Amino acid sequence: MKNERMYNELIELLTTDSASGKEDAIAELLKGKLEELGFTVTQDNAGEAFGSTCGNVIGIREGELEGALLLSSHMDRVPNGLGIQPVERDGVLYSDGTTILAADDISGVCAILEGIRQATASGTPLPRLEVVFTVQEELCLGGAKVMDPSPLKSHIGYIFDSPGGVGRFINGAPGRYILKAEITGKPAHAGNAPEKGIDAAKTMADIISTLKQGRLDEISTSNFPHLEAGTGSANINVVCDHALIEGEARSRDLKKLLDYVEYFRAHCQKVADEHGAKVKVTTEENFLPFFISEDDPVLTIAKTACEKQGIPFQCAVLGGAFDGNIHNARGMATVGVATGYSKNHTTEEQLELESFFRSGDLCAALIETYAEGLARK
Numbered sequence: 001m002k003n004e005r006m007y008n009e010l011i012e013l014l015t016t017d018s019a020s021g022k023e024d025a026i027a028e029l030l031k032g033k034l035e036e037l038g039f040t041v042t043q044d045n046a047g048e049a050f051g052s053t054c055g056n057v058i059g060i061r062e063g064e065l066e067g068a069l070l071l072s073s074h075m076d077r078v079p080n081g082l083g084i085q086p087v088e089r090d091g092v093l094y095s096d097g098t099t100i101l102a103a104d105d106i107s108g109v110c111a112i113l114e115g116i117r118q119a120t121a122s123g124t125p126l127p128r129l130e131v132v133f134t135v136q137e138e139l140c141l142g143g144a145k146v147m148d149p150s151p152l153k154s155h156i157g158y159i160f161d162s163p164g165g166v167g168r169f170i171n172g173a174p175g176r177y178i179l180k181a182e183i184t185g186k187p188a189h190a191g192n193a194p195e196k197g198i199d200a201a202k203t204m205a206d207i208i209s210t211l212k213q214g215r216l217d218e219i220s221t222s223n224f225p226h227l228e229a230g231t232g233s234a235n236i237n238v239v240c241d242h243a244l245i246e247g248e249a250r251s252r253d254l255k256k257l258l259d260y261v262e263y264f265r266a267h268c269q270k271v272a273d274e275h276g277a278k279v280k281v282t283t284e285e286n287f288l289p290f291f292i293s294e295d296d297p298v299l300t301i302a303k304t305a306c307e308k309q310g311i312p313f314q315c316a317v318l319g320g321a322f323d324g325n326i327h328n329a330r331g332m333a334t335v336g337v338a339t340g341y342s343k344n345h346t347t348e349e350q351l352e353l354e355s356f357f358r359s360g361d362l363c364a365a366l367i368e369t370y371a372e373g374l375a376r377k
């Protein structure tokens, strides 16, 4: 059944321009909406870390019960998300085909606002509610990463930012390392004395052609999409003395991820040694993996909330990361909550509206189920 309130808010926010680092217009609207719902709202300076003016929006609403619950989604969207014109066909919302839809993650924002409206209107005692709308999620979880977590008292949280139908919870995601190898060879005249040179381009090619990459095992992958050789000049009569490899590795198992990082380092060194080239390998932890078992409270609450709402409960582990990776690494058990979108990050992105409306009801049920059994203050 159509929820006009959710629908209107969805259209309002989808048609408000936003991008990673340019979330200001959405942030202003959301601050006002949270204040209307009785939240004390602050905005941090997370954006400054990335040269932007917009920070994370953090809303706190003290409750009558002990305990605190985190509800979060993100305000930015991938590129091609300006001037969105939503079009509804047969209960599904699309863009007009020229842009993304940005249901990732505006649908999550709307589900949270609706859940809070329903929960506060019910008049039942509530715990402290902590709402975080992050910036720069699409740029490697930037906003969540630099956010000071000290205002948050929650031990569990729901991140409304996952593809699929309502009732689907994401209870695991890989960790990621960014990997880089800079190869230094030796220049020499290509015609007179190529044997006096050390070819960095060939070293790079040998490293890549013999490197284990792509699907490494069931839960691990790597990808090296950025290769560069030469100094950028059009001079082709000098043996190449500089090359660069950039990529990433992911795994849901931290040990496997760290093992691969070490393997990458050793492999680059071995091939470079064979060529007599120098190599500088740098590895950077981007975010850590997590997995939450189905008997963890964050998921038993989810299961009960789904039962109350007559929504089929389902857990899934995906290959992408979301703000939950950051919160879990800080010791807060958080899972992703699906809100009905699919084909996100493309112009074919779509939002199944019935699923979306139900995700608002589910958010209210999550708050109420969490509240059950909590002591009064």
Ligand SMILES: [Zn+2]
Residues within 6 Å of the ligand: 074, 104, 105, 137, 161, 162
């Ligand atoms: Zn997202």
